[in-house]
Amino acid sequence: MKRKARISEHLTNGLNPMHLEVTDESHMHNVPEGAESHFKVLAVSEVFAGEKLIDRHRRVNALVRDELAGGLHALAIHAWTPQEWFDKGGGAAPTSPECLGGSKQTG
Template identity: 85%
Template sequence: MSRKDRLHDCLNTALSPMHLEVTDESHMHNVPEGAESHFKVLAVSEAFVGEKPIDRHRRVNALVRDELAAGLHAVAIHAWTPQEWFDKGGGAAPASPECLGGGKQAG
């Protein structure tokens, strides 16, 4: 099973989201092909209602702790309540910026 699938299954089970996107963005970074090291998560869940954004991020980071220990390098987290998602138009997570680390620095 791929890391993307494991992340999706873990978050889906724990958060019961009404919408979940797990996107492998490793290709945007200076890592070997197939590294599965950088991901973006958009999770829309009632579980986030009443939580501050930092607490939502902490919750998601805790859920993916095993993957972080096993080589996952970075997770861009967009953890929204259903109302926030609807207020944003019910679309996709914001685009991630270009990586400027390693061999991909702007010249």
């Protein structure tokens, strides 16, 4: 099973999200083709209600801890309640910034 599918499965089981996007952004970074090392997550779930942002991120990180220990290098997390998602227009996660790591870094 590919890393994207495993991340989706862990988050679906742990968050019961009303909306979930898992995007492999590895191609935007200085990594070998097929690295599956950089991902972005938009998870919309009632479980985030009343939680601070740091606690939401901790919850998501705990659900994918095996992936983080096994080569997942970066995870951009957008963890919203359904109301926050609707307030933001119910659209996609924000665009990730350009990578500045490795050989892509400017002088």
